[in-house]
Amino acid sequence: MSNNRELLYSMKILSFMMLVICIVVPSLRICVANDSVNVLQSMSDGERLVSKGGNFELGFFSPGSSQKRYVGIWYKNIPTQTVVWVANGANPINDSSGILTLNTTGNLVLTQNGSIVWYTNNSHKQVQNPVVELLDSGNLVIRNDGEPNPEAYLWQSFDYPSHALLPGMKFGRDLRTGLERRYTAWKSPEDPSPGDVYGVLKPYNYPEFYMMKGEKKLLRQGPWNGLYFSGFPDLQNNTIFGINFVSNKDEIYYTFSLVKSSVVTINVINQTGRTYRYVWVEGDQNWRIYISQPKDFCDTYGLCGAYGSCMISQTQVCQCLKGFSPKSPQAWASSDWTQGCVRNNPLSCHGEDKDGFVKFEGFKVPDSTHTWVDESIGLEECRVKCLSNCSCMAYTNSDIRGEGSGCVMWFGDLIDMKQLQTGGQDLYIRMPASELEKDKTEKDGVNLTTFDFSSISYATNHFSENNKLGQGGFGSVYKGILLDGQEIAVKRLSETSRQGLNEFQNEVKLIAKLQHRNLVKLLGCSIQKDEKLLIYELMPNRSLDHFIFVVICLLNMLYMDFSQSNQMCSVLV
Template identity: 55%
Template sequence: MDVFTLIAFVSTCFLIFLKASTAIDSISPSEPLPDGKTLISNDRSFELGFFSPGSSGNRYLGIWYKNIPVCTVVWVANRVNPINDSSGMLIVTATGDLQLLSQNITVVWSANSTKAAQNPILRLLNSGNLVLIDGRNGNSEASLWQSFDYPSDTLLPEMKLGWNLRTGLNRRLSAWKNSDDPSPGDFTCEIELQGNPEWVLRKGSKKYFRYGPWNGISFSGVPILSPENQIFSYEFVSNEEEVYYMFSLKNKSLLSRIVLNQTDYAIQRYTWSEETRTWKLWLYLPDEYCDKYGLCSAYGNCDSTQLPACQCFKGFKPKSPDGWSSGDWSQGCVRNKPLNCQAADGFIQFGRLKLPDATHSWVNKIMSLEECRDKCLQNCSCMAYTSEDIRGRGSGCAIWFGDLVDIRQFQSGGQDLFIRMSASELGSKRNETKLKLALLIAIPLAALLAMLILFYYFCQSRGSSEERIEEKKENDIKNEGQDEDMELPVFQVATISHATDNFSLSNKLGQGGFGPVYKGKLVDGQEIAVKRLSLSSTQGVNEFKNEVKLIAKLQHRNLVRLLGCCIEGEEKMLIYEYMPNRSLDSFIFDQIRGKELDWSKRFGIICGIARGLLYLHQDSRLRVIHRDLKASNVLLDDEMNSKISDFGMAKTFAGDQTEGSTNKYAIDGLFSIKSDVFSFGVLLLEIISGIRNRGFFHPKHSLNLIGHAWKLWKEGNPLELAAESLGECFTLSEVVRCIHISLLCLQQNPEDRPPM
C-alpha cells in the first residue's frame, strides 16, 4: 500500500464521521465541544474535532484541513492519552484553562492559560492555530494559549519552530509512531541552541541530519532551499529573545506544510495540487547518501559525485588507511603535519561546503572576515572560520573548535570555509614550484651575507658581547622567579595535551563563561579537570597569575582544590582535582537524575556550600567575594560532597577591611559579601524546587521563581515549592527553615540580608 492510498484510506474514516457532525465557530465556558461536534475557522480552512486515525478505535482531539478530500491532520492534543470511546468532551474553564475529558470525569489532556481571563473564548484561526483569548477585547493576537506553541508532527505557515528564550519554550516537531498512532515517535526535529544555532533532526538521542548553520540567506547544508522559489519565503531569527525558523506562503491561496515522517525517517514538504486533488511532494530530506550525519567523520568531506564518497581534505590523510580503503570511514582523517600553535599557522580556503557541526562554535556578528581570521589564530583550539552572514560582501565571524565533522561538498551553493593548517604544510605547498629559482638566487647571496656577518662580528667588542650574555642570564633568573611566585606546580602544555588526549571532545566536561573544561589523566594515574581559558576571555597573564595565587591560598574541604596551572604562549589553564559527579545543575534540573538526590543529600549539599562561603567571607586569610555562585559552579565529589569552584570573577579585600569602606562597594555594591548571600538564596530555592530561576515564569501569575516563593510563603504554603523528586521522606522543619533562610537572603536591601 503506497502512501497516497494509505492517506485516502485514513481520510475515508474521517469523512464518515465529519458528515454527521455539526460545527461551531468558538467555545466558551458555557458551551463545551463534545464528540460529534466540530470547531471551524472563519474561512472554513481548518476544522477541530474528534477523530480515529486509520484502523485504530482510539479517539483523539485534532485539527485538519476542512475543504480537501484527503483529510490531513496537522495537530493532535491528546497524543499520548487516547480516549477509547466516544465520550470525549473539550471544555474551557471559567479561569481560562482547557481540559479534555473522558466519561465527563477523567482529564486526559489539559492546557493552562498564561494568565487568568474574565471571559475566555477558544477559537480556531484561519491559519490553523487554536487560540484561547480573553473575550473582553476580542483581540485574537493577544492569546492566552495557542496550539502553535505546542506542535505535533506538522509545521504550518506562520508557525515558529524554535525557542522563546524568555520563557524557555521549545517549539519542536515529533513524528507520529505510525498512521494508526499519533503518539510521539523517536524521530524529532528542533533548533539546537549553541554558539551558532542550527536545525537538527534526531533519531532517538543521536543526530540524523543537520541543515547546517544559517548564513543570512539559507542553511548552508540545504542549498536547494532557495529564497527565490515561487511557493514560500522564510526567515531565521536569532536574538536575545527568540531563536526560530518560520515560513510564509507567497500565494495565500496555496496549501503547503512540512511534516516529519517516522516511517521514512525524513522531513517532507508537501503542496496541495487542485489539478490532481492530491498532496505533491516538494522536498524530501535527507535525500542523498552524503546527508547522513557524520558519515566521513573528522575532517572527512563527503562528495556524492566521487567514488568513494568520503574524501580527506587537502592536508589530511585517513587515520586508518586499511579501514578507509574498505569503506569504513568511522575514524576519519588526521593531519599530514601537526599544528604548532607557537608558529605561524595559516589557513586553506575550501569552497561550496556544508559547514561543520556547530556544537562547538562561536559567533560574532560585527567582526570582519580579517578580524575573524586573527581571532581564530589567537586560540590553539580554533580549527576553522568563515563569514557568519554571506549577504553582500559578507560580514560577521563564525569559528569552530575541535574536530570538524559532518561536512559535505556541493557542486553549486554551499559556503566557503577556512581550515587551519600548519605553517610547514602551507610552506611546502606554496614553495614547491619556486624552489629551483630560490636556490639559484640564494646561494650567491648567502655567500655574500656570510662575509658581511663575519666582518660585523669582528668589529664588535668583547665587552658588548659579555654584557648581552649577562643580560640574558638576568632575564632567565627573572622568568624563573615568576614561576616560583605561582606557589604551586606549573605544568607544560604538552603534559596537559597528553593528559586530555589533545583536548579531545570526548573528554570535554562542559563549557563555562571563561572557556571549556576537560577531563584528563596524568602519567601517575591521577584524574584532573582542566579549565582552558577561551580566546574570548579578557583576562591577561598578570590577572591570571593573580587568580592562581588567590586560589592557591584557599584550602577548605568545600572548595575545589587547585593542583596547578599552565601559562605558555597564549595558553592559560588551571588544573583542578576531578569531580566524578560533575556539577550540581546536572542533578537538580534533571527529572531523572534529580531523584538520586533525596532531601538528606540536598541538605548536606546546602550545608557544604554554606561552610565554603563562610570560609571565603570570614575565615580565609583574605576575605573573598565569589561573585558567580550558581548551580553549575558547585561540583560534587564521589560522595556527593559539595565544592565551590570557578573563581574567575572573585574579588578580595584585606581581612581587616570592611566592605562598606571600599570604593567599589560604594559605587555599585558588586564588591560585597551580600551579593554572594543573595546568590546563595537563589541557589537554595533551586535546590529545593528543582526549578531553574533563570527563564522561569509561573503560568498562573507570571512571577519568577523568587516572586513565586515569596507568594507561597505569604500564603502559608511554602512546601508547595518542594520538588517532587524529594518524595515523602524529608524533615519538614529543615525544608521550611531552608526556604525561610533563602527568602531572608533575597531581601532587596543588602543590609537586611544575613551574613553566612
Template identity: 50%
Template sequence: MGIRFSKFVIFILLQLFFSGFSYGTDIITSSTNLSDGRTLVSSDGSFELGFFSSGSSSKGRYLGIWYKNISVQNIVWVANRCNPMNDSSGILMINNTGNLVLLSQNRSVVWASNSKREAQNPVVQLLDSGNLVLQDRIAGKSETFLWQSFDYPTDSWLPGMKFGWDLSTGLNRRLSAWKSPDDPCPGDLSYGMEVFNYPDLVMWKGSKKYYRVGNRIGIAPSGLPRIVPDQFFTINGISNENESYLIYYPKTKSVITRLFLNQTSSSAERIIWNEEGRTWIVYSRFPSDDCDIYGTCGTYGTCLNTAIPPCQCLKGFKLKSQSWHSVDWSQGCMRNNPLNCQKGDGFKKFGALKMPDAAHSWLFKGMDLNECRVKCLEDCSCMAYATLDIKEDRGCVIWFGDLIDLKQFQSAGQDLYIRMSAADSDHEETKGKTKMMATLIIAAAILVVISVFVITYYICRKCRNIEEREIGQSNERQNEDLELPLFEFVVISKATNDFSSDKKLGEGGFGPVYKGTLSNGREIAVKRLSSISGQGLVEFKNEVALIAKLQHRNLVKLLGCCIQEEEKMLIYEFMPNKSLDYFIFDDTRRNLLDWPRRFHIICGIARGLLYLHQDSRLRIIHRDIKASNVLLDNEMNPKISDFGLARTFEEQSDGRTNRVVGTYGYMAPEYAIHGQFSVKSDVFSFGILLLEIISGKKNRGFYHLSHSVNLTGQAWRLWKEGHPLELIDSFVKESCTQSEVLRCIHISLLCVQQQSEDRPSMSSVVLMLAGETELVQPKEPGFLFDEKTLQIDSSFAMFESTSRNELSLSEMEPR
C-alpha cells in the same frame, strides 16, 4: 407518563446546550463545548477540529486538527497523542480556571492546555491558519493568546507557525514524527532548532543527531544547495536574545503546503497539494542523500555525493583508520602534519563547504574576516573560522575541537578557514625561493604520473576487454541466473491488494503497473507482464538481466522479480513524483518545475545515459529515452526507467535489427529507417527530450504532421533566425539564466543531427552542460518535417511503438 416525557425533553435540551451550539462555528465559549461527532470549522473553511480514530480501528479516539477538504495525509495536530480515549464520550470544554480541557467518560482529564494566565472571558477559536487558540476577550482591550496549538506542534510545520525557541520562556517548538501511520504517539524521529551562538536546524533519531541543515550564512543555510528565490513561499528567520525561530508563508493563498516528519522514511517532507490531481506532491525531502546523514565521513572528512567514493579527507589530512582491505570513515581523518601553536600555525582556505557542527563555536558579530583570523590565531584551541554572513561580509564564527559533518558542494556552501601546520597552510612565506624548486618537482612528478597512467590504462583496457568477453560467455552459460531477490506471488498480491484497480498506476507495452506496500512499510511499483503484452518473456529476462547489474543514482532501482507459473513481474522502488511528462506537458503542474529544477533534471538524465554508455559493467543502449521513461524521486531527481528494449553493445560497434521498437518522435533517423542503433541513437532521443524540457511542448513526431515542422523544426528555424530563446517555456522565463538555456538549446541541436557521427557522445554532452567545452555550430537536424521524409526499409518485419496511443505509465498515480 407526563413526568417521564418532561425528563426526556430536559435531557434533550441539555444535550443541545452542551454540544449542539458549537456545531458549524469556529469558537467554543465557557458556556459551550465540543462533543465527539461535532466539529469546529475555521471561518474560511480550510481547517477542522474534531475527534478521529487512527487507522482501521474505531477504538482509540483522538482530538485533532485536519484540512477540511483534503482526504489524504491531512491531520496536522493531535492533542492527546499518547493517551487515546476508548470510546466516543470525549468532550472538549473550557473549565472553571479558564483552561481548555479534554474530558473522558468519567470526567477525568485526558489532556489540558495548562495556561498559566487566567482569563476573564476565555474563548477558544480555530483560526484560518489551522492554529487553535485560547484567548481572553476583554471588552475594550486587544485580544491576547493565553495558549495556542502552534506553540505545541506535533509532526507538522504549517505556514505562519514559528519553528524554534522563545528564549525568554524556554518554549521549544519542535516536531516529532508519528510512531507509525496508525499511532500519533511520538516516534524516535524529531526535528528542531539548536541554539548555540547561532541557530541550526537538527534532526534526531532518539538522542543521536541524524541530519543537520547547517548555519544560515546570509543567503541560505550552508548545508542546502543555493537556488533561486522560491516561487511558492517565503521564509524568514529571527535570532536575538529573546527569540530564535523560522517562519514561512505561501506567496499566494491558493498554495496549500506543509512540512511534516515521516517516521517510515526517516525524513522531513515538504508537500504541496495539487487540486487537479487531488493528491500531495512531494516538493522536497531531506535528508536528500547519504552525504546529508550527520557525520557520514567523520571528523575532517568531506562528503560529495557524486564522487566515488563520496567521502574524502580534506587536503592536508589522511584517514585515521585504514587497513589493506577496508576503509573506515567512522573514525574520520587526521592531519598529515601536527599543529605547533608556539612555533606558528597558519590557515588553509576550503571552499564550497557546509559549515561544521556549531556545538563548540563562538560568534563575534562586530568583527570582519581579518579580525576573525587574528582572533582564532591567538587561541591555540581554535580550529577554524568563517564569515557569519557572506551576503553582508560581516561577523565572525570560530570553532573549537575537531570539525565534523562537512559536506562538499560544487556551487553552494561557504569558505571555511581551517587551522593547519605551517607546512600545510596558505602562508605567503612558503613561496619565494622554494617556489621554483617545488614547481620543478611537481612537473617531474606529473610526467611520472602521466607515464604510469598511460601504461596502466592500456594494460587495464586490455584486461577489461578480456574480462568482459569472459563475462559475456558466462552470461550465455547462465542465462537463467537473474541475480535478484525473488518475491513470492502471495507477497506481491497482498502488497497490491490483489492487484486492485485503485492500486493501478498505469499501463504500457509491457502490461499494467501497480503500487504496492510491503509488510515493512516500503512502497514499491510492480510491473506485471500481460499475456497480451507486446513485450514478452525475452524482454522480461532482458530487463532483469540488465538492471540487476546497474547501480546509479539516476537509474531506477530494481528491487527484485517474481516468476511463478504464468506470472512474471518486476518490483521497482516507488517514485512518488511520477514521471517527467506528468509535469512538463501539463499547464498547471509545469510551474512546479522552474529552470534550476529543469536544468538539474537535464544534467541527471545526461549522467544516467553516460553511465549506461560508458561506465556500467555492461555497456547499454536504452533505445527508448523519452519523458515518460524518466521518473522523479522525492527530491525531483531524475531516474531513467524501462529497460525492456535495451541492448548491450561492444565498444565502438553499432547494431542492426529488423524489429524497430521505440517511440515515434524520439527515434534517430538511422534507427527508424534502417534499424541501425548505437549510443548515438540514445543521444538523438536525449536531444529531443532536452528540447521538450526547455519548451514544455511535445515533439509531435514526424508521423502525424501535415506539411508543418515539429518541435525540432521549430527550434532549428528559431536558431537560424537568431531568436532561439523564443523556444523557452513561459513558466521558466523569470527563473532561468538565458546563457544557460541558450547553451542547452545549442546542445540539443547538436544531439539531433541527421548523421550519427555528427552527434556528440554523452561524455561530451555532460562536459558541455557544465560549460567546460566549446560548442561547434550545429548542422540541419534530422526529421524536421512530416512523415514523407521517412522511407521504411521494406525488409523489416515490424515497425512499432512501445508507447501505444502515447500512454504513459505515470498518468494515473505516482509510482
C-alpha cells in the same frame, strides 16, 4: 399557534436526529459547526469547530483503521483527511465518550467518563472571560474575549506542534520562557503518539536545527548564514514558500510563509527519519512531494567523521580534506568513514613556522556545537582572533550576504562537512605551515606529487651513508628506489640549514616550472615530521658525479645570479 408549536417540535426532533447521526456516523460531517467555544461550553465526539474562512476544522478522529479517538485539527476542504495537529496523541480515547471543555481558568480539558485525558496549562496568565477560536491558519487559540491585541493568546496550539509545520508556525525556542517548539513524528500512520524522531533547534552560539532520534543526531540543516541554511542552499528563492529566520535575545526560530496564498503546503516529519514538504495539487486531488530531507546520502550526520568531507558526485563519497589522511586506512578503504581523518603534520601555534589558514570553497560548514560568534567584526579581524587562539580550528563569516560580515569560529574537531555542488560557503581551516606552502604551490600552478616521509625513508634505506650521492650547503642528496622500482634522487634539507619554508617553496616552484632537456626532472616533495625533501628522477645513463653536478646546479640557481647559473647549467649535455 398550533402550527408554530408543531414547527418548533419538528425542529427539535431534526436537531436531535442530526446530533445522533453525527455521533453514530461522524465521518458524514453534516453537523452544525461553530468557530468558537465559550466558557463552560463543551464539544462532544461528532461535533466540529470550523475556522471562519473554512480552511480548518477541529474535532474527534480515528487515524487509518484504528478505532481509538483523538482530538485533532485537519484541512476542511481536502477530501483526504490530513491531520496537522493532535491534542491527546499520547492518551487516546477508546470510544466516543470524549468531551472537550473550556473551563473558567481558561484551559481546555479533554475528559472521558469524568477522567481527565488531556488539558492545556496557562495558569500563569490572567484570565477574563476566555473563549476558544480556531483560526484560518490552523492555529487553535484561547484568548480573553474582547482582548484588543489579536495575538495576545492565553494559549495556542502553534506553541505545541505535533508532526507537522504550517505557514506562520514558529519552529525554535522562546528564550524568555524556555518554551521549546519542536515537532515530533507519529509512531505510525495509525498511531499519532509521539515517536522518538523529532526536529529541534539547538541554541548554540551559532544556532542549528537538527533531526534527532532520541539523543542521536540524524541530520543537520547547517546554521543560517543570512541567505539560507548552510547545508541546503537550494531552499532559497523557490516558488512555493519563503524562509524567515529570527535570532535575537528573546527568540530563535524558523518559520515559512507562502509565496502565493492559494497554495496549500505542509512540512511533515515521520518515524523513518525523513521530512517531506507536500503541496496539494487540486487537479490531481492529491498531495505531491515538493522537497524531502535527507536529500542524499551525504546528509547523513557525521558520515565522514572528523575532517572528512562528503561529496555525493564522487564514487567514494567521503574524502579527507587536503592535509589530512584516514585515521584507519583499512576501515576507510572498506567505506567505514566514521573514524574520520587526522592531520598529516601537527599544528604549531607558536614558533618560526606558525600555523595559517587554507580556504575551502563551496562547503556546508561544520557542526556548530563548539563555536564562538561575534557579529560586529569582519573576516580579517576574525582571522586574527582565530589565529591567536590555538584551540580555534576554523573560521568564516557568520553572514554571507553581500561581501560578508560577522565572525564565527570553530573549536575542536570539524565534523559533518559537505562539499556542495552549487552554493555553499567559504571555510578557512587552520593548517600547519607545511600545508600552507603546499596550498600556495598548487595555487601558483605547480602540481606535484606529495610523498609520504616513511616511504622515502624506506626507499633510501633510511638515508644511509651508502646511499648518499653528495652533500651541499643546504643538505645531502641520496639515491633511492621506490616500491614500484623507479630510481630516485632525494635532496634532504639539513635541519641546520638557513633555508626555510619560503626558500624551499621557491625552489619547488622554480624547478617544477623549468622544463629543460638538460635539467633533471622534479617528481615531487615531502614536508613531514619537520623534514623537507625534494624527490628527483635519477638519470640512469649518467654517472653519479654528473648527477651530483646537476643537483648542485639546481641548488645554486636560487642563490646565484640567475643568468650566470643558467649559463653554467646549460653546458650539461
